[in-house]
Amino acid sequence: MNIIVCAKQVVDISEMKIDNSTNKPILSGLNKKVNEIDKNAVEEAIKIKDANGGKITVLTVGEADAKERMKELLAMGADEGILINPPENMDYAMLTNILAGAIRKIDGFDLIICGEASTDMFSGQVGPRIAGILDLPQITYAQKITVEKDKINAERNLGDMVVTMESPYPVLVSVTKEINEPRLPSLMQILSSASKPIQDWTIESLDVIVESKVKTIDLQGVSTDRKNIIYKDDSEDNIQKLVDNLAKDGVLR
C-alpha cells in the first residue's frame, strides 16, 4: 500500500496578536508547527502501513523551514518527504494544481490522505480539489478507516448521520481529529529520521499550469476585548459578586 500524506506547516494561531494601529493580524515571528490534523493523517498512514506494508510519502508545499516540520512526521514513521516551495500569492487553485502535479509524478500510489482542514485557513478545500483534478473517488471527514485488499471502507461523520463509503484504489481520503491519537516519536526515532530523505521539487519540474483564480485583497484583524474580572476562589462572596454583575449587565432575565 503506497500512501501519500499531504501535510501543511501552519503558524501557531494561539499566539497570534492583532496590531491595533493597522488592525491587521501580526503574522511574523509566530512559531510554526505541523497542521494538527495532518498528524492524524500520518498516524493513520502508519497504521495502514504496519498492517499492509508499503511506503508513506509526505508531500508539502511550503517554505524551506517546513522541512523541520516534515522531519517530525518522518520521525513518527513516514518514509520520505517531498517539499515544493510555493509561488507568490498562492491561492487554492495554484496549491492544488501543484499538489496534483506532484502526485502524478510519484509513481504508483493507492491512497492519498489529507486532514479534514488546516487550522489557519480551515476550508477543507485541498483534499476534494485534488480528487477533482485527478478524477479520483473521495471520502471526506473520515472518522474510521478499514483497509482491505482491493477496497477501502471509511465512515464519514456528517454530524446528523454517519455514512459508510467503500471505494477501490486509488482514492483520496480526508480524516478528522477523532480518527486516532497521533504518536509521539521516541528519541531514537527522532535521531534515526535524520537519514530519511526529503527531496526538493520545483514547480517547473511538474507539468502544471499555475494560475491564480482568487486573490486576497484584505486581511482585517478581529479583536474582542473582555473585562477579565477573575475571582480567585468560589467563596459565597465571590459567587454573589458574579451574580450581581450578571444582573447589572442585564443577562439575568
Next chain:
Amino acid sequence: MILVYSESKNLTIELLHKATDLAKELKTKTIAIIIGKDDDSLAQEYIAYGADKVLQVESNLEQYKAEEYADILDHIIKDTKTQVVLIGSDKNGKELASRLAGRLDIGCIIDATNVYIKDGKVTAERVVYSGNAISVEQFNSAPSVITVPSKVFDPSPKDDKRKGDIEKVKASFEKSASIVANVAELQSGGVNVEDAEIIVSCGRGMKNKEDLKLVNDLAEVLKGKTIGCSRPIAADLKWLPEEHWIGLSGHKVKPKLYIAAGISGQIQHIAGMRDSGVVVAINKDADALIFKSADYGIVGDLYKVLPKLTEAIKAKMG
C-alpha cells in the same frame, strides 16, 4: 446565471436571497437546482423565494456522492453560462464545491460570511486564523464557486405570486467507483445553539456523562435551557449530539450570556463563541486560556461552583 444548490431547503432559500441580489447587479437570473426526485411543490417554493428558474434534475441516485453530483453540476454550469455558484456550506456542500472547482480549475471560497460585487468582481469574506481575522477575497476568473453556511443570509420575504420556470432534465453523469455501504442516522434533539440567548457549555472538565446534570440545572434556572460543549464532549466521548458542539469545526454562537465550565479555551473553541455578549468561565486552573476570553471567571472546581452558582442565580431571579 447564478446557480444555487444545497441538500437543505432552508439553506437554499437563504442563498436565493443573496443570489437574487447578485443577479440584479450582474444583470442575470437565478436558477435553483433540485437533484433527485421531482418535487414540484418544493420547486414552487423556491420560485416564491426568488428563483427565476428551478432545474429539477431527475436521477435514479439513491444517495449523494460527491463525484456524481460534481459531474451533474459541471454539466449544468457549462450549459447555462453560469457566473456564480452558491452552495450550502454543510460538510457535503463543502466537499462538493471544492471537487467541482478542482475539476473545472476555477476559484472556490469556502464558508463565506459575506458575498458582494466590488470593482465589478465577485468578492467574498471569510473567517481565517480561528476567528482572529477576516480575509477579503476576490475572484479574478469565472465561474466563481462559493459555499455559505446557514444563518449567514436571511431569506427574502416569500411571494407566492412570483412566477418562474420549472424545467425537468435527466441527470447526466458518470457513475462513481465508490459505493455508499451504510447510512446511520444519529440521534438529535432538534437543539439550535445558533439561536440560543443563553448557553451553558461544558468541556473535558466533566468527569462523567451523568454530571451533565449540573450544567442542565444551571441552564434551567437561566431559562436558556441550552447546553453547549467542546469538541471532545461531542466528537470523542459522544456525551452530547453534534448539535451542541461549539467552535471552529462546530457551531458558531452569539448568545447574550455564554458560560463555559471545564473548558480550557483553546483557540478553536473560542472561534465558535467569540461573538457572545457576556462570557463567564469556570475552571480549576487559574492559568486556563479561557479566562483571557472571559468577562468574569471563577477559579474553582466546577462540581462545587456550578451548584452554588445555580442556587445563587435562582435566589437572585426569585
